[in-house]
Amino acid sequence: MIRDAFGATALALILAGPVAAQEQSIIVQSTTSTANSGLYDHLLPIFEEETGIQVNVVAVGTGQAIKNAENCDGDVLLVHAKPSEQAFVEAGFGTGRTDLMYNDFVIVGPEADPAGVGGMTDAQDALARIAEAGALFASRGDDSGTHKKEMSLWADTGVAPADGSGAWYRETGSGMGATLNAGIGMGAYVMTDRATWISFGNKQDYEIQVEGDEDLFNQYGVIPVNPETCPSVNIEAARTFADWLLSDDGQAAIGAYEVDGQQLFFPNAPES
Amino acid sequence: MQGMGEALSLALQMVWSGDADLLEIVLLSLRVSLSATLVALLIGLPLGALVAISRFRGRNLVLIVMNALMGLPPVVVGLVVYLHFSRSGPLGFLGLLYTPTAMIVAQTILIAPIVAALSRQVLEDLHAEYAEQFRSLGLSKVQSVQALLWDARYSLLTVGLAGFGRAVAEVGAVIIVGGNIDHLTRVMTTAIALETSKGDLSFALALGIILLVIALGVNAAVQSVRMSAARMSYV
Amino acid sequence: MSDVAATSLAPVAAERGAAPIMPLSVRDLHLRFGDSVVLDGLDLELGPAGCTVVMGPNGAGKSLLLKLMHGLIQPTSGRISWDGHPPAAVTARQALVFQKPVLLRRTVAANLDFVLKTRGRDRARLGKLLDHVGLAHKAGQPARRLSGGEAQRLALARALATEPEVLFLDEPTASLDPASVLTIERIVAQARDRGVRVVLVSHDIGQARRMADDVAFLYRGRVTEHAPAAEFFPEPRCPAARDYLNGNVVV
Numbered sequence: 125m126i127r128d129a130f131g132a133t134a135l136a137l138i139l140a141g142p143v144a145a146q147e148q149s150i151i152v153q154s155t156t157s158t159a160n161s162g163l164y165d166h167l168l169p170i171f172e173e174e175t176g177i178q179v180n181v182v183a184v185g186t187g188q189a190i191k192n193a194e195n196c197d198g199d200v201l202l203v204h205a206k207p208s209e210q211a212f213v214e215a216g217f218g219t220g221r222t223d224l225m226y227n228d229f230v231i232v233g234p235e236a237d238p239a240g241v242g243g244m245t246d247a248q249d250a251l252a253r254i255a256e257a258g259a260l261f262a263s264r265g266d267d268s269g270t271h272k273k274e275m276s277l278w279a280d281t282g283v284a285p286a287d288g289s290g291a292w293y294r295e296t297g298s299g300m301g302a303t304l305n306a307g308i309g310m311g312a313y314v315m316t317d318r319a320t321w322i323s324f325g326n327k328q329d330y331e332i333q334v335e336g337d338e339d340l341f342n343q344y345g346v347i348p349v350n351p352e353t354c355p356s357v358n359i360e361a362a363r364t365f366a367d368w369l370l371s372d373d374g375q376a377a378i379g380a381y382e383v384d385g386q387q388l389f390f391p392n393a394p395e396s
Numbered sequence: 397m398q399g400m401g402e403a404l405s406l407a408l409q410m411v412w413s414g415d416a417d418l419l420e421i422v423l424l425s426l427r428v429s430l431s432a433t434l435v436a437l438l439i440g441l442p443l444g445a446l447v448a449i450s451r452f453r454g455r456n457l458v459l460i461v462m463n464a465l466m467g468l469p470p471v472v473v474g475l476v477v478y479l480h481f482s483r484s485g486p487l488g489f490l491g492l493l494y495t496p497t498a499m500i501v502a503q504t505i506l507i508a509p510i511v512a513a514l515s516r517q518v519l520e521d522l523h524a525e526y527a528e529q530f531r532s533l534g535l536s537k538v539q540s541v542q543a544l545l546w547d548a549r550y551s552l553l554t555v556g557l558a559g560f561g562r563a564v565a566e567v568g569a570v571i572i573v574g575g576n577i578d579h580l581t582r583v584m585t586t587a588i589a590l591e592t593s594k595g596d597l598s599f600a601l602a603l604g605i606i607l608l609v610i611a612l613g614v615n616a617a618v619q620s621v622r623m624s625a626a627r628m629s630y631v
Numbered sequence: 632m633s634d635v636a637a638t639s640l641a642p643v644a645a646e647r648g649a650a651p652i653m654p655l656s657v658r659d660l661h662l663r664f665g666d667s668v669v670l671d672g673l674d675l676e677l678g679p680a681g682c683t684v685v686m687g688p689n690g691a692g693k694s695l696l697l698k699l700m701h702g703l704i705q706p707t708s709g710r711i712s713w714d715g716h717p718p719a720a721v722t723a724r725q726a727l728v729f730q731k732p733v734l735l736r737r738t739v740a741a742n743l744d745f746v747l748k749t750r751g752r753d754r755a756r757l758g759k760l761l762d763h764v765g766l767a768h769k770a771g772q773p774a775r776r777l778s779g780g781e782a783q784r785l786a787l788a789r790a791l792a793t794e795p796e797v798l799f800l801d802e803p804t805a806s807l808d809p810a811s812v813l814t815i816e817r818i819v820a821q822a823r824d825r826g827v828r829v830v831l832v833s834h835d836i837g838q839a840r841r842m843a844d845d846v847a848f849l850y851r852g853r854v855t856e857h858a859p860a861a862e863f864f865p866e867p868r869c870p871a872a873r874d875y876l877n878g879n880v881v882v
Binding site for chain 2: 151156160165180181182183192194195196197299300301302304305323324325326327354356
C-alpha cells in the first residue's frame with residue numbers, strides 16, 4: 125500500500141514535467157560572459173515578447189558550447205572564438221557565422237601590481253613581463269574563447285607558460301568567474317573579458333592593469349545550427365533569434381545594456 | 397565573518413519577500429531530488445533486500461561493487477547521462493537533455509547505489525534475526541523480503557535521507573544534464589555555482605543557507621515520523 | 632475431537648484431507664561442526680500422537696535435533712523420514728516455538744495476522760487465537776514490548792495459527808514466571824489433545840512429568856533411552872538419565 129503511494133507520487137512528480145513548456149523554444153549554447161554579465165536577462169524578455177519564442181541558455185565555455193552544438197544539443201551557437209567558429213561552420217555544423225558584437229579583454233591584477241604592468245597597452249609585453257617577474261598568473265586552461273585568445277597572445281611572446289605551470293602559471297580549468305575568484309584569492313593576474321569584469325561582484329582590491337591593445341579585441345559571433353546535420357534543430361526559431369540579434373532592434377538592445385553606467389558589448393553586425 | 401552576516405540577512409530578506417524566482421528554484425530542487433530519491437528507493441530497496449537475503453557465488457564481489465558505487469563522482473554520472481541523452485547519443489530521440497527528467501535520471505543513478513548498499517546492510521542485520529523464524533514459518537523469498545522491508549521501514553527512512561541529502565547537494569551532474577537554464581532547469585546548487593562564478597559571493601552564500609534550511613526541514617520532518625514511531629515503541 | 636472451538640483453532644491434517652506425516656523415523660543421525668561432534672549416530676522413532684519430551688544435559692544437542700527434524704538445518708549424515716518425507720519438504724506443516732521468541736516489529740495482532748495472511752489461513756480466526764492465549768487485551772500493543780511470558784504466548788499463538796501437524800517447542804518456558812508456565816502448558820496440552828503431535832525440549836523435570844506421554848533422553852549425541860513417561864520417571868534405565876533426574880550434574 126505504502127509502496128504504491130510512493131510509486132504514484134514518484135510517477136506524478138516525474139510526469140508533471142516542466143511547467144507547460146511554451147510551444148516554441150530554442151536552446152542557445154553560449155559562452156559564459158554573455159550570461160554572467162546579465163546580457164541575456166536584458167535581451168531575452170524583449171525578444172520573447174516580440175516573437176513568443178522561449179530562449180533557453182546553456183552557458184558554458186566556448187569550447188564546450190561548440191562541442192555541445194556539434195552533438196546537436198542546441199539550436200543556436202553564440203561564442204567568441206572566430207577560428208573555431210569558422211571551423212564549426214566549415215564542418216557542416218552551422219548554417220553560417222555572422223559577427224554580432226565585440227568588446228575587449230583586459231588583464232586585471234592586484235593593486236600592488238607585483239610585475240609592474242599597470243598602464244601598459246601592449247598585451248604581449250605585459251605578459252612577457254609577468255612571466256619574467258615570475259608573478260602569479262591564473263589562466264582559464266579550459267579551451268574557452270578567452271583561453272584560446274590568451275594562448276594566442278602567449279605564442280607571440282615566445283614564452284611557453286606551460287613551463288611555469290603549477291609554479292607561477294596557474295591553470296584553473298574553470299569558467300571565467302571561478303578563475304577570477306581563484307586568481308584574486310591567490311593574488312594572480314587574470315585575463316578576462318571586460319563584460320565579465322565589470323559585472324563581477326568579488327573584485328576586492330583588483331583593478332584593470334592592461335587594456336587598449338588591438339590584440340585584445342574580443343569578437344562575438346552567432347551561428348544557427350545546421351538542420352541538415354542536426355535534424356532536431358528548430359531552424360525557424362533559431363533563424364528568427366539570430367536575425368533579431370543582427371537586426372537594428374537587436375543591435376540597439378545590445379548597445380543599450382549597461383552595468384554601473386558602462387556599456388559592456390558593442391554591436392557590430394554587418395549592415396543588412 | 398562579515399560576509400556570513402551579510403549572507404544571512406540577504407537570505408532572510410529573500411525568504412521574507414517571497415521571491416518568486418527563489419521559490420521556483422527551491423521547488424525544482426525539491427521536485428528533482430525527491431523524485432530521484434523515490435525512484436532510487438524503488439530500485440535500490442529490492443536490490444539491497446535481494447542481496448541481503450541471498451547467498452550466491454560472487455556475492456562478495458557484488459558487495460564490493462555496490463559499496464564502491466556509493467562514491468560515484470557526480471560529474472562522471474552527469475557526463476555519462478549527457479552522452480546518452482545528447483541528440484547525437486543513443487537516447488537523443490527522447491529529447492530529454494536539458495530537462496528536469498534528465499536531472500532526475502542523473503541523480504537517481506547517483507544515489508540508487510547508496511540506497512542499495514545501505515539498505516542491504518540494514519536488511520541483512522534484520523534478516524540475521526528473522527531468518528530462522530521465517531524459514532520455520534515456511535515463508536517464500538518474496539514474503540520474507542516484504543516483511544523485512546516493512547519491519548525495517550524506519551531505518552530505511554534514514555537510508556532514503558542519506559540518498560536525498562546527496563542528491564539535493566550535488567551540482568556536478570545536474571549542471572551538465574540540466575544546463576542550469578533559467579526558469580527551466582536551474583536548481584539551488586547550480587544557482588549557487590552561477591552566483592559564485594559571478595563573484596556574487598554573499599548571494600551564493602545566502603542561497604546556500606536556504607538550501608541548508610530546506611535540508612534541515614526535510615530531515616526534521618522525517619525525524620518526527622521516526623520519533624512518533626519510537627513513541628509507539630516499534631523500533 | 633468433540634471440542635468444536637478447539638477444532639476450529641487448529642484442524643489437523645486428517646481433517647484437511649492430506650495424508651498425515653507421522654510416524655517419524657530417525658536413523659543413524661550424525662551432526663558435526665568441524666571437529667566437534669554434536670550428534671553421533673542418533674536413532675529415534677516417534678509414534679503418531681502424544682507429547683514427547685526431549686531431555687538431556689546442556690550441550691547434548693536437543694535444540695539442534697529439533698531444527699534437524701524441522702528441516703532448518705542439514706545433518707552431516709543419516710536419515711530423517713516423516714512417513715517418507717524429508718524434513719525440508721514438510722517444514723511448513725510443522726511449527727517451532729523458539730526459546731527466545733522472534734517477534735516482528737509490529738503490534739501483537741499484526742504479528743498474528745502476518746502469519747494468517749502469508750500462510751493463507753482464515754484471518755477471521757485472529758480474535759479467537761488471541762483469546763485462546765489470553766492476549767486479546769494486548770492486541771493493539773507493540774509485540775516487542777510484551778513481557779517474556781506474553782511474548783512466548785504470542786509465539787505459541789503464531790505457531791498454532793499455521794495449523795501445524797507437528798509442534799516443536801524448544802524450552803518454551805525457560806525463565807518464565809510460574810503463571811505463564813502453566814498457561815503455556817495448558818495451551819500445549821490442548822493442542823496435543825486435538826491431535827497435534829508435540830515434541831517438547833525441556834530442562835524442567837516437573838514440566839516433563841506434567842506434559843510427557845513419552846520421554847527421549849539425549850546423552851553424548853545419542854538417544855540413550857526412549858520410554859513411556861510412566862516407565863521413565865519411576866525407573867530410568869540409563870544411568871545418565873538416573874543421575875539427571877536425581878539432580879546430579881551430568882556432562
